[in-house]
Amino acid sequence: MEFHKFIRVLLGTISFVVSYSSYAQEEHKPGNSPQELADKLANPVASLISVPLQNNLNYGIGPYNGVKYTINVQPxxxxxxxxxxxxxxxxxLPVVDQRNITGLNTHEFGLSDATVTAFFAPKTEKIIYGVGPAFLxxxxxxxxxGTEKFGVGPSVLVMHQGKGLSVGFIANxxxxxxxxxxxADFNxxxxxxxxxxxxxSGxxxxxxxxITQNWEGNTTLxxxxxxxxxxxxxxxxVVQFSVQPLIPIVGHQAIKPDWGLRAVISFVFPGS
Structure with a gap:
């Protein structure tokens, strides 16, 4: 996979489409304006069907300067x-393509382990919360x-949301x-x-x-x-785009990349 070409094409498409979109000037049903949809998508427990495709590219991983590309399919x-x-x-559901991660001149491609979370979310305003199980x-x-392990544990979300502003945390x-x-056990x-x-405008x-804390391996990322x-x-x-540089702050040499980039395209179904 030619990572540089992939990223240039993806970012170029995002920049062009977002810049020239006329969606913000259209008439919308209540609850479906660009800003209202952006706020709903910022809320992990909003009653909205979406299918994000999260593309993650990380360089400089481990002693062999490995490269890892992961696309997370996240309905x-x-x-x-x-x-x-x-x-x-x-x-x-992650699809992974990695090189020089498990050793020099190595290459692995395929599915990784899936994570499934179910949040029970009461309908509230301002302070929003959800709790439920998470499964590996x-x-x-x-x-x-992968881990070749089946896992389970609790998950929680707490956030405050006003028009145009969302702040909170999600954890499991x-x-x-x-x-x-x-x-090895997964913990x-x-x-x-x-x-x-x-x-x-949206x-x-x-x-x-x-923050990822591996208690079994005693590593923090x-x-x-x-x-x-x-x-x-x-x-x-309706589609949402976003781009994020991934800036590593803390991490063991074996897992911490030198730098990374994330690009997300989310297919949104406002009528849901």
Whole structure:
């Protein structure tokens, strides 16, 4: 895979489409304006169907300066349980292409393990929260890309949201409970602390910090990720774009990249 060409094409497409979109000038149903959609997409437990494709490229990993490209397919599907309670299912299925990570001149490609989260989210205003289980599912097609473990644990989201402003955090802790006996146990904490601001046009900017603590391996990885994005349309399909440099702050040499880049395209279904 030619990573440089991929990133240039992707970023060029995002820049062109966002810059020349006429979506912000269209008439919209209540709740479906560009800014309202941007705010909903900033809320992990909003009652909105979306399918983000999160592209992550990291360089300079480990002693062999490895390169890792991951595309996370992340559908978010809400279910109405009652007038005051929703169940928000969030899926993350990573497809990985990596070189020089597990050794010099090595290459692995395939699915990694999936993470599935179910948030029970009461309908509230201003202070929004959700709690539920998170599952690690051993879907990896290569043992070097996964844990061969099934895991489970709690997840939580707390955030404040006003028009144009979203701030909060999402976190989970997963322990392995079954799987290959010859593989290390999985015991990992993850949190993302985020802030974003949106405009009437659907343009938005923000910053988030991601923290991953591997208790079994006693390693910590922290990155700071500024973000800018916008909302546009491909025909009748509403789409959100965003671009983020991934700035590593803390990490063990074996897992910390020198730098990274994230580009996300989210297919949005406002009528849901």
């Amino acid at each position: 978010v599907i809400p279910f109405k349980l009652s007038d005051n309670l929703n169940l928000i299912s969030r899926w993350i 599912v051993p879907t990896a097609t290569d043992k070097l890309l 802790q997963i322990w392995s409970v079954a799987g290959a006996s010859d593989r 990992q904490f993850y949190t993302q602390i985020f802030l974003s601001h949106s405009y009437k 343009a938005n900017w923000g910053v988030n910090a991601e 922290i990155s700071l990720n500024p973000m800018m994005g916008g909302i546009t349309k491909f025909g009748d399909q």
